[in-house]
Amino acid sequence: MPRMGRVVLPNYPHHVVQRGHNRQVVFAAPEDYQRYVGDLRELKDEFGIKVYAYCLMTNHAHLLVAPSESVAGLGQLMKVLAARATRYRNRLEGRTGTLWESRYRSSVVQSETYLLACCRYIELNPVRACMVADAADYPWSSYNARVGSSPDSDWLDIDTCFDVLGDTTLERHENYKIFMSQSVSTEELKTIRQALQRGQLTGTTRFIDEVERIAGIRIEHRGQGRPRRDA
Incomplete structure (x- = not known):
């Protein structure tokens, strides 16, 4: 069985990070x-992508997104997002060349076990970096x-795993x-x-076994346990 390259699965969340070329600043x-x-909000429907979480840091972007049946939409979204940001910065600074690393990193996420944990991981990036x-x-x-603290929230997608947080919107918030x-x-x-x-899977051993069977891949490194969800 071949070793694992990038795996993209339809209707599964993917934790994605794209970094600036040589870790250069991309958001100044x-x-x-x-x-x-704005581009993410505009393009998500065009490429059939659901957006669950994002965090833009100075030199990289974290996204938690899910492609539809057309898995090519994820790569297309990342390509267009990167191209638009590059054109804008190059025009602004009178420069040429790339802004981003040529290849983004991604990990398929087990929805019911790790989607909320990945949202938390992404949104706590600025706290871990001691920025806030x-x-x-x-x-x-x-x-x-x-x-619910921002009026501009209607474009974010809701996975069924958010339902465990409460029966009403206020309760979930x-x-x-x-x-x-x-x-x-x-x-x-x-x-x-x-x-x-490592470009591997974020999930339990059982989930990894399932994906191995579906995609015909072999996973060498496996995470253990599941995140705590007391709320």
Whole structure:
């Protein structure tokens, strides 16, 4: 059985990160962040992509997105997002050349076990980087929209796993805040981070076995356990 290359599965969430070329700054001013989020919002339906979470850091972008039956939509979305940002910055700075690394990283995520954990991992990036004390203080992530603190939240998608957070929208918002405030285990961080870095799967052993059968791939490194969801 061949070793694993990039795996893209229809209707599964994918944790995606695209970094600046040589880790250069890609978001230098508020307009840079605003344009990228606007492009993501505009293009998601064109390419049949659901968007569950995002966080734009100075030199990279984290997304949690799911392609439809046409899995090519994910690669097309990332290509157009990168191209638009590159053209804008090159025009602005009177330069030429690439802005991003040529290849983005991605990891297929097990929805019912790790989707919420990946949302938390993505939206807590600025907190882990000591840029803000609270996720709510960072304007360039999906957190405020996810908890109803932003009026511009209607374009984010809702997976059925969000239903476990409550019976009403308000209840889900409040319990998501609680979920975000919980301590995150070292094992959960390690599982999500390593799966992304290695282009592997974020999920339980059973999930990995299922994907191996579906895609005909072999997974060498496996995460253990499942994230805590007390909310």
